[in-house]
Amino acid sequence: MDEALLNELGQRLDAIPDPAGAGGLVANGRIVGLTEKRGRIDCVVEAPAEGAAAFSALVPAIKAALEAAPGVKEARVVLTAAARTRPPKRARLSEAATEQTRRAAPVPAARPEHVRAVLAVASGKGGVGKSTVAVNLACAFARLGLRAGLLDADVYGPSIPLMLGLTEAPEHRDGKLIPLEAWGVKALSVGLLVDADQALIWRGPMASQALTQMLTQGAWGTADEPLDVLVVDLPPGTGDVQLTLVQKTPIDGAVIVSTPQEAALADARRAHALFQKTGTPVWGLVENMSGEIFGRGGTRAEAERLGAAFLGEVSLDASLRQGGDSGRPVVADQPDGEAAKAFMEMAKALAGKLR
Template structure:
């Protein structure tokens, strides 16, 4: 029959394009666009010139996409990935055209219900969970705990780990500013998509309306905030989850121990005795709750200037904390890293980019980035 060969070509192309789209991952949910039901139709037709002459080996491919919500912030990213999957089809020249719509309420409800049923409450307490969880703690404010959390998360991501971070410092949240985040999480019928910045999936109370007001939560309400961050946010299955805790040994540390008994505590201190003495108390919380202290990070340990290493804040604080926690807890609590004092941490961090990264998101070629890389590798090892 005339045209049957073309129809066979079109049918084969349509099936192959769909298979290629099964490898296009929604950047928020972490599933393929085909698994999520976002590809509703694929139209394939031979391309013709403006004079109506068919162009051999060239086809127009129109992909009809339904996004989870109208105006999805990652619409362009999804479109670019679909374009690439279609345009890189081997052996033929496929010209991609994308028609974008949004799921209706019933379809979205069904998708969210299936995701929630699969996840079931706190996803990080399932047997066999692969995620390594590090809770970053300090005895007092001002030691750079949040900067350590942000740069460590960015380092893990740049090293190729699927990385998530929760700003569990409800009172003094700072991760949104350190990552340059000014948007809110996408809400899919009550399930939140974390905001991704510099490769890290983030959630913070600072991303929500009214977050600039003073927060006076305690007890059950504070614990519920962490539970919501864990169970009402679609995290997927990250390799690493970091929690930036509030300073001290208050309610949030206890909530973390209850919600994430597999978390490992990393205590941040500075060299001077006043900071290290208080830091010990944040590690000793492990005597009251089932948390293992993974180790100690000494921040602002030294400053290299004109070939001379200056110990501006003294020295030995990290070692003191390590030794005292090892004695008190009965197992080795090592000094994991001594991080340099770098003006870039403040200057670059305040611009919304973790200081360990270059502007393209790769790890910078600096002593600071090298220190964080060694720390990340030691933690994950």
């Protein structure tokens, strides 16, 4: 961002009093992200958990202050909440929200409002096609007539925007993030809040906080039209983000994705153990990339060994890669293909378990 514009915005934001104490928003370290792209400003404001309501009321004033600056065409304000572990320090505004690495304790969360069921899609190992499975399952639920949502919880490597063809940032309205819609699915991702080429340099607690905020602040449904299922695409592994989700939010079930070879199955066992230890039902395992290269049947055998259901296999197919890269999931764009049919069968089996 241009230095002059950065300073101008900083002065305007610091002229807004901090509802939680003496001083302005910048001086008290409330502005944790400020980016500019073609005249659009994205601003991330961190409020104390106990005073989030007062900051929510302040969002229109922040937006107006930013849009009054010369050269600014539009401003979007995203509010997060965190319990501070030490007093705020005065710091120069950062150009990227992802450079904010102060530790923040995750905010306890209940089931997302107006969401009937939450389904986590997980893998112990990266690169097994977990996001591909999550996207196509969500689209398959939508094709079955269910109101489906997709939350990209892989905050360090968000790929859902690319796979769904989404580029715009979500709006912030009445204290809620408004999910974008594609292929009949409502979606939120950190990748929609920062530039695609920015590295997310967040400590574990900040990543967990991002997940909690998207869960609790996402306008997923209404009392009249609740979301039937929210699919959560978890990052690989068994770290902070996974623990935040299973400990803070009631999870109805989890699906574990693996490729057939032992290197991936060993990590799938660890993911299964995490869900067992946290009391999260595992609704089944999915074998992805079946075929000559990685083999076939390893995930089915592992599911039997673990006493879990085997939901099906998806062959290694160029159409899956092409659909993901172009933002056209095969379930929606090529419904007659073998891969799409496999995902539809999985969705039918899982739909029977939804509340």
